[in-house]
Each structure stands twice: as C-alpha cells, then as structure tokens.
Amino acid sequence: MTTEVRVISEGTAELQVPHSCPTCDGALELRISPDGARSFCATCHTIGKPRLHQDAHHGIALHFRDLGRC
Ligand SMILES: [Zn+2]
Numbered sequence: 328m329t330t331e332v333r334v335i336s337e338g339t340a341e342l343q344v345p346h347s348c349p350t351c352d353g354a355l356e357l358r359i360s361p362d363g364a365r366s367f368c369a370t371c372h373t374i375g376k377p378r379l380h381q382d383a384h385h386g387i388a389l390h391f392r393d394l395g396r397c
Contacts, residue, residue, distance in 0.1 A: 330342050330343065330344060331343065335358075338360060338361045339358070339359065339360040339361070340358070340359050341356065341357065341358045341359075342356075342357050342359075343355070343356055343357070344357055344366075344389070347366075347389060348366075348368040348370065348371060348373060349373075349375070349391045350368065350371050350373045351368065351370050351371040351373075353368050353369065353370030353371060354368070354369065354370070355367065355368050355375075356368075356369060357377070357389075359379065363376065364376065364377050364378070364379050364389075366389075366391075375391050377389040377390055377391050378390040378391075
C-alpha cells in the first residue's frame, strides 16, 4: 500500500488511506494537525475524529471513536 502524504504546513499533513472508512470501507482523507486528526470519507461523507497511535514497529494506527454521523 502506498500512501501519499501531503504536508500542508508545519505540523499539518494530509493523507489518503484506502479502505479505512469504518462505515463503508471507502478511502478516507485524513488530516493531521497539532489539534488532532480529522477524517473525511469521500464516499459516504462520514466525518470522524480518529485517534492516532504512532508505533515504531507498525506505523500509524487509527482508532475511530465518537464518529460524527448525521
Ligand atoms: Zn465511508
């Protein structure tokens, strides 16, 4: 899996994570900033606030809680 990370500014980056939407398994647009992470699914339009856990061995893990579903 290749993930392209776009650095927006210092401390803020965006990346697309395929098959990561907890609702529809679609691709998530993920924005990571000093305030935390936000995710947006272009397929089902679910906005989430995943918790990021950075692991030296397994990379970045996403944990979804409190999904902002309408
Ligand atoms: Zn989705």
